[in-house]
Amino acid sequence: MSSATALAHPNIALIKYWGNRDEALRLPVNGSLSMNLAGLETRTTVTWGQSETDRLTINGIEVQGASLKRVSDFLDLVRQMAGLQERAMVESQNNFPVGTGIASSASAFAALALAATAAAGLELEPAALSRLARRGSGSACRSVPDGFVEWLPGSGDDDSFAISIAPPEHWPLVDVIVIFSSKHKETGSTEGHRLAATSPLQAARIADAPRRLEICRRAILQRDFSAFAEVVELDSTMMHAVMMTSTPPLFYWQPATLEVLNLVRQARAQGTAACATVDAGPNVHIICEESAAKTVLQLLSGLSEIQEVRLTHVGRGARLISS
Secondary structure (H helix, E strand, O other): OEEEEEEEOOEEEEEOOOOEEEOOOOEEOOOEEEEEEEOOOEEEEEEEOOOOOOEEEEOOEEEOHHHHHHHHHHHHHHHHHHOOOOOEEEEEEEOOOOOOOOOHHHHHHHHHHHHHHHHOOOOOOHHHHHHHHHHHOHHHHHHOOOOEEEEEOOOOOOOOEEEEEEOHHHOOEEEEEEEOOOOOOOOOHHHHHHHHHHOOOHHHHHHHHHHHHHHHHHHHHHOOHHHHHHHHHHHHHHHHHHHHOOOOOOOOOOHHHHHHHHHHHHHHHOOOOEEEEOOOOOOEEEEEEHHHHHHHHHHHOOOOOOOEEEEEEEOOOOEEEEO
16 A cells, blocks of 8 residues: 645635636636635545545545545546556545635645655656646646646646746735635536536637736736736626526625625725635635735624635645655
8 A cells, every 4th residue: 555645725716717628628718827825725645555446535524426436537547647456545634615615626636636646656747747636626737836826728638737927925915715605505616617608708708818817917926916906806707797697697696795895895995905806606705915914804894694714825836745
């Protein structure tokens, strides 16, 4: 038996990934930008040869069905790369809610990709590891590199991977995650990506993506919060407009989601360096400069709908913690 344990963080997309041009390979219709979230983590241990079938536990509970099949299919890729026939025991722990729009699949498959390959005796270059993680969950490729990350859409499997454009310390932003619901969403991101093309707005979102990417990339590199805030909020709203106009439509926002979005816009108009973005779920990520974090928390103090608030900073990429 051979075993390895890896740690990875979820990431928050600043320019969103929504829709695939190749579903099997999870090749995106547009490039995206994100930042990793320190403090939120998935720790995954993979042990080859421990069982006769692939097994999966998440937070101590054995998982069957579609989730196990997804992991087993992913492990088939590793088996093929390493020339293995053995089955694996996968034990994963998360310290944040799963399936609620906080990119749990991103950290899960980034950690799984690293742990599974390391336990199989493979040492993948960062680009190759990112490509592999992408096959499990598109956004997982962005949790492999450090800090601020760009996913290059590429022309095919070989050149669609994520790279770091700036380390965590480049711009010490804070992500204040406002959790209204930790309930697993009814329509997951994988199904949502399939629906994206049914929206008449998706083509316009894709066509404008290179412009938004350029603005956001430049804003990160120059630490220009004003430009950063406007494009991050625009991109998030565009993605949700596509969701809401898909067939069938996806409405992830709750009334409290919209209330927080409005509060953040009002606060920024009054000089607070904060903006808001929402992934595929109701929960809101308020991204702010460190000096604005206290003001943001005060802004949220009167909202009864909030279940929990998590403060995170820009984090590192996936890494081994034992092997």
